[in-house]
């Protein structure tokens with residue numbers, strides 16, 4: 331399989347490792363959106379959140395918190411945790427991973443989005459569609 335993250339996990343491609351355990355490899359992003367942009371990568375190959383093992387997924391957020399606490403040495407003002415699923419959502423490497431992106435006031439890293447005005451009726455209809463699915 332031609333997966334860059336599998337190659338990084340198998341140490342066929344070098345990376346800057348911050349932490350490693352049985353389930354995850356934590357590395358610096360090679361093309362960082364901000365200083366300290368970190369990736370938490372599952373060791374098993376699952377394309378995205380829809381196929382990853384739940385037991386592994388359960389360990390992901392506590393690990394993200396531990397790594398985030400380590401990143402505090404960078405004195406960030408804020409931190410985004412981002413996890414993209416499928417091409418339409420911006421996923422480019424189709425192997426489950428989470429981004430930790432340290433943020434500083436005024437850094438204008440393009441993550442934040444503006445909401446649009448919608449009617450109450452639209453939200454009601456949407457709610458019913460989702461909960462009845």
Ligand code: 5GP
Pocket residue numbers: 334345346357358359360361362413414420421422423424
């Ligand atoms: P995605 O867009 O799939 O959520 O994120 C993929 C991330 O992988 C991007 O932030 C990109 O910079 C990073 N990336 C791509 N190739 C490499 C690589 O060879 N090494 C590392 N460390 N990161 C990579």
Ligand code: ZN
Pocket residue numbers: 333334335336337374375376424425
């Ligand atoms: Zn993979």
